[in-house]
Amino acid sequence: MILLESAADLRVHLDSARRGGASIGFVPTMGAFHEGHRSLMRAARAAHDLVVVSLFVNPLQFGPGEDLDRYPRDPTGDLEVVREEGVDVLFTPGVAEMYPGHPEPPLTTVHVASLSEGLCGTGRPGHFDGVATVVAKLFALVGPCTAYFGRKDAQQLAVVRRLVADLGLPVEVVGCPLVRESDGLALSSRNRNLIPEQRRAATVLYRALRAGADLVMGGERDAGRLRRVVANVATNEELARLEYAEVVGTGDLSPMETLSGEVLVAVAARVGGVRLIDNMTVTVKADGTASVDLGVMTEGEVVCAAR
Ligand code: AMP
Secondary structure, eight states, X not given: OEEEOOHHHHHHHHHHHHHTTOOEEEEEEOXXXXXXXXXXXXXXXXHOSEEEXXXXXXXXXXXXXSSTXXXXXXXXXXXXXXXXXXXXXXXXXXXXXXXXXXXSOOSOOOOXXXXXXXXXXXXXXXXXXXXXXXXXXXXXXXXXXXXXXXXXXXXXXXXHHHHHHHHTOSOEEEEEOOEEOTTSOBOOGGGGGOOHHHXXXXXXXXXXXXXXXXXXXXXXXXXXXXXXXXXXXXXXXXXXXXXXXXXXXXXXXXXXXXXXXXXXXXXEEEETTEEEEEEEEEEEOTTSOEEEEEEEETTSOEEEEEO
8 A cells, every 4th residue: 555645646656557557446535434435445446456545635625614624534544444445545635735726726616517506505505616626636636447436425426427427537437335334324424523412313314214215115206295204304303403305316416396217315414513414316117116225234234125
């Protein structure tokens, strides 16, 4: 495992690997690794000669007053994880390395219109510009064949897919299953900032999605009723403040009336000072049958239902 902080060193290292014919799998992250990150590293490891992980807490995707300063950091634990997962290169650039004009914001940014606006974009204006900009830059620096993203961040995945399609970037984007704790809480670096009481309350998002999944499996196809049930359960927890519960198409993220095709049911809530997101994918086939994908548990159990 080699640790690199400079873009120039990264380029030299990867150029020579590419010249030798190596295929590069890339996992962009903000660190404080957990099983969700590990699952992406494993997917990359299984398919590529060289696995590159970037660890950069990107200030551009945090708004004023958000948790940039409180974002969990664990450099020692992270090194152990990348070693255990057989990662070849850990790229940990500083802010000035990624944004040469720093502390001035970069003059060139990437905006993926429409997909960046709803869901998390409503409460976090500019967030997805920060994400799209850093991902475009990291793709340029790493030059991967394939990049791995978690479906936990479904809107981010949609934004990145569209960015790659619109700019014709030569990268295949792979979406990997959402990984959960055994009580259903979606793994997130931010979970480290929950005190025990809040940690218990945080499962409300999973409970809300499960209630929605049960409804769909019972035959419900009305998106409004599904949304209301999910929102009701999610508001039924004193320590959690629901930000949104939405039912949208997975590709264009636009609201739906009747469930059909691939549907994203997405929720976000604040528990204490910690903002949490979660989602499930409902697939309704032309014959009217539905399946629900809630991801996988850390033990590897698949959480889905089909009828
Ligand atoms: P982050 O470090 O939070 O920016 O996440 C880096 C990558 O890990 C992103 O592609 C996330 O979608 C993915 N990820 C984070 N949490 C999970 C999870 N619970 N399951 C699957 N992927 C995840």
